[in-house]
Amino acid sequence: MLLEKPISFSFLFQKIRRGALLVFIFANIAGLCNPLDTWAQQADSTQVVNRRLDSLYINEVEDQQVPDKVLHAEPLYIDLIRDLGARKGEREWNVGLGLTDNLRYDAYQALVEYEWAPANRLGLEVELPFSFYTRNEPNGANAVKPANQLESIKTAIQWSFFVSERLQTSLALGYINELQLNPPGQFREGPVLRGNKFNPFLIAAKRWGSRFHSLIYAGPQIQRSFGQPGWSTVIQINTSLHYMIPGSRNFIGTEFNKELTEGRFSLVARPQLRVSVTDNLLIGIVTGIPIDKQNQRLSSFIRLIYEPGHRKLGRFMPRQTGS
Numbered sequence: 001m002l003l004e005k006p007i008s009f010s011f012l013f014q015k016i017r018r019g020a021l022l023v024f025i026f027a028n029i030a031g032l033c034n035p036l037d038t039w040a041q042q043a044d045s046t047q048v049v050n051r052r053l054d055s056l057y058i059n060e061v062e063d064q065q066v067p068d069k070v071l072h073a074e075p076l077y078i079d080l081i082r083d084l085g086a087r088k089g090e091r092e093w094n095v096g097l098g099l100t101d102n103l104r105y106d107a108y109q110a111l112v113e114y115e116w117a118p119a120n121r122l123g124l125e126v127e128l129p130f131s132f133y134t135r136n137e138p139n140g141a142n143a144v145k146p147a148n149q150l151e152s153i154k155t156a157i158q159w160s161f162f163v164s165e166r167l168q169t170s171l172a173l174g175y176i177n178e179l180q181l182n183p184p185g186q187f188r189e190g191p192v193l194r195g196n197k198f199n200p201f202l203i204a205a206k207r208w209g210s211r212f213h214s215l216i217y218a219g220p221q222i223q224r225s226f227g228q229p230g231w232s233t234v235i236q237i238n239t240s241l242h243y244m245i246p247g248s249r250n251f252i253g254t255e256f257n258k259e260l261t262e263g264r265f266s267l268v269a270r271p272q273l274r275v276s277v278t279d280n281l282l283i284g285i286v287t288g289i290p291i292d293k294q295n296q297r298l299s300s301f302i303r304l305i306y307e308p309g310h311r312k313l314g315r316f317m318p319r320q321t322g323s
Contacts, residue, residue, distance in 0.1 A: 068085065068164070069165075070207060076303050081115055081156045084205055085121055087121075091308060096113075096302065100297075100299040102136065102297065103297070125154070126153075147184075149181065152180045158203075161173060168208070173203075180194050199222070200219050211244050213240075216237070235259065237258045273285055283304060288301065
């Protein structure tokens with residue numbers, strides 16, 4: 001009686017693998033399945049949807065009303081007075097909270113601002129910035145800590161004098177006037193105002209395609225301190241680059257705040273992102289990284305943006321259908 005030769009597991013595995021390969025080949029020939037084509041189709045459909053969402057959101061901002069307006073990503077730390085190419089009736093509330101880690105003391109900032117457009121391409125703004133301070137140990141143990149106070153009253157105006165949808169470019173001129181206040185404890189001893197800042201500026205912004213945005217915001221900041229002779233001037237050059245998420249108001253990017261005063265140059269890079277929480281409420285988160293850390297170290301800033309009456313994008317969205 002002959003004994004049957006046992007079948008090894010390796011031999012059985014090879015047979016199963018060959019059989020599965022034959023099934024796969026015949027299924028492709030018959031057109032029953034083609035995963036490479038499926039993956040390619042999914043990638044293509046995703047790109048189509050993203051382009052569609054981009055065009056819908058840009059269409060909502062630019063083409064639903066007159067006059068022309070170009071969608072630009074607005075920096076979060078040095079923000080604009082109003083959208084470039086603002087339309088009459090637009091308005092916005094901002095609340096900001098910030099922390100700056102200085103060598104001798106920490107500075108906490110808070111601001112409340114209201115901006116609106118009384119006419120097409122004209123923006124106005126009123127801002128109240130507050131400052132609060134705490135000493136850093138041990139460097140600031142004997143340091144003179146500034147007083148906690150309402151720092152100033154800011155009023156500003158901005159006029160978009162050039163808006164081109166074809167070039168995806170906007171240009172604007174603006175002016176900020178800042179009345180600086182003395183600490184409340186000095187009101188009885190001296191004047192309420194301690195100085196004034198004059199800040200004319202120019203803005204140039206361009207969108208590259210549908211998602212990439214660049215902006216330059218530059219001008220002199222001229223300081224006049226009451227009771228002291230002379231003037232001081234700081235040249236500010238702020239640039240920003242952003243990428244806007246397809247079909248949304250969300251973006252990520254970096255803002256570069258540069259100052260030149262008395263031959264000294266300083267630069268703070270501010271990576272940032274903006275997220276839409278609801279249709280008319282957005283949150284911006286900013287981190288400050290100074291290149292020269294002699295006096296200022298890392299900082300952080302959060303901006304809450306509320307836009308009354310902002311229209312929903314949803315009514316322009318393509319309707320989803322079941323498979």
